[in-house]
Amino acid sequence: MDVAGSLRANAPLLVRIRSGWVPPATPPEPPRRGPSSVGLLAATPVVLAVMALLLDSPVAPAGFAVLGGFLLVVLLKMTSMNEPAERERPHARRVYEQARLYDGRYLLPEDFDREAADALGRAQRAIGTVLRSHVNAEGLLDGARNAVLLPEQEWEIARLLAKLSALRAEHRALLARGVAPEVAAVVQPLERALADSEAAIVARVEALERYAAHVTEAERAYHARGQIEELRTRLPRYEELLAESGADSLSVPEIERLAQDADQLERLLRRSVSSAHEAFRYLEG
Known part of the structure; x- marks a missing residue:
């Protein structure tokens, strides 16, 4: 290991x-x-x-x-x-x-407050969706770059969320002790800094989720295309049965639709993969 x-x-x-x-x-x-x-x-x-x-x-x-x-x-x-x-x-x-x-290069669940843990969980689920997908394993995405960039994104998001959690805990402890009127003017900019930082981190998480959504769409098209291709290989047997049973007049529209569906799914898969590549380039910044 x-x-x-x-x-x-x-x-x-x-x-x-x-x-x-x-x-x-x-x-x-x-x-x-x-x-x-x-x-x-x-x-x-x-x-x-x-x-x-x-x-x-x-x-x-x-x-x-x-x-x-x-x-x-x-x-x-x-x-x-x-x-x-x-x-x-x-x-x-x-x-x-x-x-x-590796002290300082790993984090534990206790390093994150509830909001940060939720955001990190979202990022990890999105990354898992991409890395476990068949379209990634089959090379339709850039699997090598995914294997490097996505863990880097996970670590960077986790590091920032842990830092944000620590600062939020210190800030809440300060407020719990009571703040003098003279300090209130300083507290507000600090709270805005915390909120702006959280928004920036969440934007990274949302970018990962968009990427995962494109990959999910490509995954759906990939599996559907595979099923259509499997059905197409069976067409001769269906056509033979229809001809032998005298019901061949019923076969034309339904069978031809398979070829059309396969073509549509192929185009959908290409569009989904293309969108995923665009989302990936956005992650690279």
Whole structure:
């Protein structure tokens, strides 16, 4: 898995790391093998029976010793079950080292307020629509440039939204403490700056959504064209059946319409792809 994929897959771990948690630098010593949980469960009735016999005998203290020893084994087993698995520690350490190496180059959900998270989600859905489309995979769009430009757009939008969220949080905290009349004149331009910045970021998101809408239209035409082409390959069999059944007079208008539909879909697909390319060029600025 690449670094970006690793960081995406370990967001909860990154939250702990950012809060100050540091995983062990070296793997723990191999755990001592002890009795299994199933073994302990099976041994419990036997231990209780032996303890009861000892308590009714002249050597009653031995019964308490048996009980104490058994409880000690159970407690040790429970403690070992609560320890992190050995194989998880090296993984946590790798994520920790990646987080330190790429500090400042990744963001977490807690970095975004509600409005920013909504805007980022819109951008990510639009990008996913493009990158997962068949028209992109088939080369009808510029797949190589999409693979580079769209993640760059996602990061830049996310970075700006995180910065906007932090400034908005600071601004709200300031207002919550109360603002003196002399400061009110300064607050208003700052609020306009926040609003204008948000509008500019949202405009980027909307540009991505327009691009995704064109790709969606091209995708629809692409699939419809494929279905029409599949039907056209079956036409000889339908024509043969109509001729053999004596119903060939019914075939002409319906069958010819298939060819017309295919031509129309081909033109629609070309227009949709052309519009998508125009939207892509707008994203490049």
